[in-house]
Amino acid sequence: MDVKTLGTLGERGAIKVIDGIVKSEADVGIGDDCAAIDIGDRYLLVTTDMMAGKTHVPKGMSPYDVGWTLVAVNLSDIAAMGGTPWGVVTAIGITRGHPIDFLGQIVDGMNDCAQRFDTSIVGGDTKEHESLALCGTAIGEVPKDEILLRKGAKPGDLVAVSGELGMAGAGYFSMKRSLSLNEAEGVLKRPWPRLREARVLAASGIVTSCMDISDGLSSSIYELSRNSGLTYEIDYSRIPKAKEVDEAFRDLERQKSLVLNFGDDFELLFTVKREAEEELKTLSVKADCPFTVIGKVTSGEENILIDESKRERLENLGYEHFRSRQS
Amino acid sequence: MDVKTLGTLGERGAIKVIDGIVKSEADVGIGDDCAAIDIGDRYLLVTTDMMAGKTHVPKGMSPYDVGWTLVAVNLSDIAAMGGTPWGVVTAIGITRGHPIDFLGQIVDGMNDCAQRFDTSIVGGDTKEHESLALCGTAIGEVPKDEILLRKGAKPGDLVAVSGELGMAGAGYFSMKRSLSLNEAEGVLKRPWPRLREARVLAASGIVTSCMDISDGLSSSIYELSRNSGLTYEIDYSRIPKAKEVDEAFRDLERQKSLVLNFGDDFELLFTVKREAEEELKTLSVKADCPFTVIGKVTSGEENILIDESKRERLENLGYEHFRSRQS
Numbered sequence: 121m122d123v124k125t126l127g128t129l130g131e132r133g134a135i136k137v138i139d140g141i142v143k144s145e146a147d148v149g150i151g152d153d154c155a156a157i158d159i160g161d162r163y164l165l166v167t168t169d170m171m172a173g174k175t176h177v178p179k180g181m182s183p184y185d186v187g188w189t190l191v192a193v194n195l196s197d198i199a200a201m202g203g204t205p206w207g208v209v210t211a212i213g214i215t216r217g218h219p220i221d222f223l224g225q226i227v228d229g230m231n232d233c234a235q236r237f238d239t240s241i242v243g244g245d246t247k248e249h250e251s252l253a254l255c256g257t258a259i260g261e262v263p264k265d266e267i268l269l270r271k272g273a274k275p276g277d278l279v280a281v282s283g284e285l286g287m288a289g290a291g292y293f294s295m296k297r298s299l300s301l302n303e304a305e306g307v308l309k310r311p312w313p314r315l316r317e318a319r320v321l322a323a324s325g326i327v328t329s330c331m332d333i334s335d336g337l338s339s340s341i342y343e344l345s346r347n348s349g350l351t352y353e354i355d356y357s358r359i360p361k362a363k364e365v366d367e368a369f370r371d372l373e374r375q376k377s378l379v380l381n382f383g384d385d386f387e388l389l390f391t392v393k394r395e396a397e398e399e400l401k402t403l404s405v406k407a408d409c410p411f412t413v414i415g416k417v418t419s420g421e422e423n424i425l426i427d428e429s430k431r432e433r434l435e436n437l438g439y440e441h442f443r444s445r446q447s
Numbered sequence: 448m449d450v451k452t453l454g455t456l457g458e459r460g461a462i463k464v465i466d467g468i469v470k471s472e473a474d475v476g477i478g479d480d481c482a483a484i485d486i487g488d489r490y491l492l493v494t495t496d497m498m499a500g501k502t503h504v505p506k507g508m509s510p511y512d513v514g515w516t517l518v519a520v521n522l523s524d525i526a527a528m529g530g531t532p533w534g535v536v537t538a539i540g541i542t543r544g545h546p547i548d549f550l551g552q553i554v555d556g557m558n559d560c561a562q563r564f565d566t567s568i569v570g571g572d573t574k575e576h577e578s579l580a581l582c583g584t585a586i587g588e589v590p591k592d593e594i595l596l597r598k599g600a601k602p603g604d605l606v607a608v609s610g611e612l613g614m615a616g617a618g619y620f621s622m623k624r625s626l627s628l629n630e631a632e633g634v635l636k637r638p639w640p641r642l643r644e645a646r647v648l649a650a651s652g653i654v655t656s657c658m659d660i661s662d663g664l665s666s667s668i669y670e671l672s673r674n675s676g677l678t679y680e681i682d683y684s685r686i687p688k689a690k691e692v693d694e695a696f697r698d699l700e701r702q703k704s705l706v707l708n709f710g711d712d713f714e715l716l717f718t719v720k721r722e723a724e725e726e727l728k729t730l731s732v733k734a735d736c737p738f739t740v741i742g743k744v745t746s747g748e749e750n751i752l753i754d755e756s757k758r759e760r761l762e763n764l765g766y767e768h769f770r771s772r773q774s
Contacts, residue, residue: 126550126575127543134573137547141554143562146534146569155570157533157586164491166569166586170538172576206484207473211497211582216454223453223461227468235470242473242493243482246461248453249499255538255582259484259493 151347152270153200153331154260163267165260167197173252180295183222185309186254187229193334194258195237195313196386200332202268202322203260205315207242208234210256213249226254237315266322268330270347273391277328279352279415280400281360282314282388285337286375289382290364304364311386318388320407326396336383339438341423344389354415354434356380356427376427381437391417478674479597480527480658481587490594492587494524500579507622510549512636513581514556520661521585522564522640523713527659529595529649530587532642534569535561537583540576553581564642593649595657597674600718604655606679606742607727608687609641609715612664613702616709617691631691638713645715647734653726657717663710666765668750671716681742681761683707683754707752708764718744 126134139151147163148156154167171190181189191208198205210230214223223246234240239258262268291308294301314332321327329348333340337359341352361379369375392400397413404411418424423434453461466478474490475483481494498517508516518535525532537557541550550573561567566585589595618635621628641659648654656675660667664686668679688706696702719727724740731738745751750761 124547125543126541126545126547129547131573131575134547134550137551138554138571138573141551142558142568142571144534144569145567152570155534155536157569159486159533159588164533164586166534166536166584168536168538168570168582168584169572170540170574170576170580170582172540172574172580206486206491207471207482207493209482209493209495209584211495211584213497213499213580214453216452218453220451220453220456220461220464224464224468227465231469240472241469242471242484243479243495244465244469245496246458246465247497247499248458249497249578249580251577253497253499253540253576253580253582255495255497255580255584257493257495257536257538257582257584259491259586261486 148269153197154203156201156267162261162263165198165201165203165262166257167194168255168257169193170253170255181309183225184229187226188233188310190254190256191230191233192311192313192386194256195315196311196332196334198258198260199313199315199318200268200330200388201262202266202318202330203262204319205237205239205258205260207239208256208258209243210241210254211245211247213247213253215250216248237313262322268318268322268327268390270329270331270344272329273344273348273350273417274328275350275417275419276394277391277417278394278397278413279354279391279417280411280413281333282317282409282411283385284360284362284410285385285387286365286379286382287362288384289378290362290368292382293368299368301364301367304362308384311384313386314388314409317407317409320403321390324399324403326392326399328391328393330388330390333385333387333389334383336381336438337389338380338434338436340389341434342436345423348417351418351420351423352415353418353424353426356425358412358414360410360412383438475596480524481530483528483594489588489590492525492528492530492589493584494521495582495584496520498581508636510552511556514553515560515637517581517583518557518560519638519640519713521583522642523638523659523661525585525587526640526642526645527595527657527715528589529593529645529657530589531646532564532566532585532587534566535583535585536570537568537581538572538574540574540580542577543575564640589649595645595649595654595717597656597658597671599656600671600675600677600744601655602677602744602746603721604718604744605721605724605740606681606718606744607738607740609644609736609738610712611687611689611737612712612714613692613706613709614689615711616705617689617695619709620695626695628691628694631689635711638711640713641715641736644734644736647730648717651726651730653719653723655718655720657715660712660714660716661710663708663765664716665707665761665763667716668761669763672750675744678745678747678750679742680745680751680753683752685739685741687737687739710765
C-alpha cells in the first residue's frame, strides 16, 4: 500500500494540508508569527509552540533551559508582531518515570523566563505522556496601527536584522565539539525574545514587515518574500556575524552556512521604509540593540545573495521539521 | 538512588509542585478551568489542554474524533467560566511516519468542532515528535460581573448539573465490550462543550460557582469543596443518570461508580443561590438543556453522598493522571 507520510511531505507541506482545511476567522491568519484577533480597540495576539523531547532538546540542555526556551520562543512570536505579552500558558506531557525534580526545573525555567520579560505563567496543564512534550501558548496585545506583519514590504524598502546572527549555531557546534563558547551556548540554551526592541520598532511607524528568525535567515527571507510577493537582495558582508562564528569554524563556507541557515537566534528580521535608515540608527540607540541594514526589497526574479560583488541565488536551506537537519 | 518520580506523586501532587514555583499575575490563577486576565472592560480567558496518544486516545476513536475532542475540551473550559470563545490555537506533534491523511483527519475534526461552536482555529504549530501529542489552547472573553469561578458557593446554595451523567462512561464500556450504545459512544468520542448553556447560566446572576466535569463528578465535587472551603451533600437518587448507564451495567454498584467517578461527560457542575430553584427551571427551558439540582452546599465535616436515606462519605475517585485508571 502506498500511503504518503509526513516524512515525504515535510513541515511546509503539512502546513499546506492544514491551511486547506482550516477556516480561520482571525484577522491575521495562519502563517504569521501570531494570530491576531480584532477585539475592538486593539489586536489580541496568540501563538502556540510545541517542543518535543528528542527533536527539540539538544544534548546539554538542562530541564531549566528547556522550560526557559519554551516560554522564550512563544514570547519571540509576540515580539515579531510588535506586541506586549499578557501571559503564557504551558502544557507539559511527561512520563510517570520522570523525577519530580525534573518537572520542577522545567517549571522554574518557564517561570523565570516569563518573569524576566515582565509577564507570567497564568495557567497550564500537566498530563502523562509516553515521552516529554511541552506546549506553550503566549497571549498579548498590540495597538491596531502598530501591528507588524510578515507582509507589507514595498520595493526599495531596506531589510534589517536585530542583534548578531550565527550565535545560536555557534553555540550548537560548541556544545557538540566542546569548544566552550559559553556566550554562544547561552544564546542557544536560553533564547532572548526581542520584546522591548520590537516595541521600539513597532511604535516608530517605519517598519513595513517583520518576523523572528527562528528557522534561519535564508528560510525567513523566503517567508517574507512569499508574504510580500517581492524578492530580497541580501549583502552577505553587511550581515552582523557573531564573532563566535569565527571561533566555531575557520572554513568560510561553513561560517556562511551557519549565518544563513542555522536559525535559533530569535533575532528580528524586518523591513523599513527606504528613507528611514537614519531613524533606524536612532531607534537602535534607543533600544540599546544593533539594528543593521543587510539588504533591500526588490521586484526581481528571485532572492539574491551578494557575496563579494558576486550575485548568486539565495538558497532556502533553513531547518524544516519531518526532514533531517542539515549541518 | 531514591529518586521520587511523578508516578509516586500523581497529577494533583505534580500540580502542587508547579503551584509552588509559578508566580502568576492572572486575576484568577492556576487551578480554575481558565486563567482570567483583566483587560480593562472584561476578562480575557485562556485555557490549554494536552492530549497524548496512548493515554488519551481510547481504541475506537478516529483521528477526526481526536481532533474534535481536543478543541471541545478546551471550549468546555471556556464554558465553565461562563465565557464566549474568541478562537483556538492547536499544536500538533506527530511522527514522520504518520500518513498525511491522518493529519488531515485530525485537522478536519478540530476545524469542524470549532466551527460548530461559532469559533475557529486561528493558528497553530506542527512539529515532528516521537509519538502523537496534541495541545489546544482556547481564548475567550467574559463580562467581569458574569465570570463563573470554582469558588464562590455559600452554605445553603443548591448543587446542580447540566445534562445527564454517565453517558461517556457508558460509551467507554460500550466500545470496550461492543455493546453498540451508539449515542453514548458519540458523547465519549465527540464531547459537546456546554457553551450556550453556560452563557445562559452566567448571564442569569444566580450561579455562585461552576466547573466542568471532565474528571468525574466525585472529583469535581472535591474540587469545588477545596475552592469554597465548604462541604457538599449529593443525593444520588437526584443525579440525572443517562439511560445508557443501565444498558452498560446491570450491577447497581458499577452504575454508581460510572455516574460518580468516570468523567468525560463535560457537563457543567455548578451551584446556585438557594432561592433560585424556580428560576433554574426557567433557565433550563431557555437553554433547552436539563439543569438538575442534585444536592446542597453545607458547612459540615466532609462531602456526603445520600443513597436511599443512607448517608455516607463521598469518596474522591476521579481519574488522575500518572496513576492507573480505575474501572
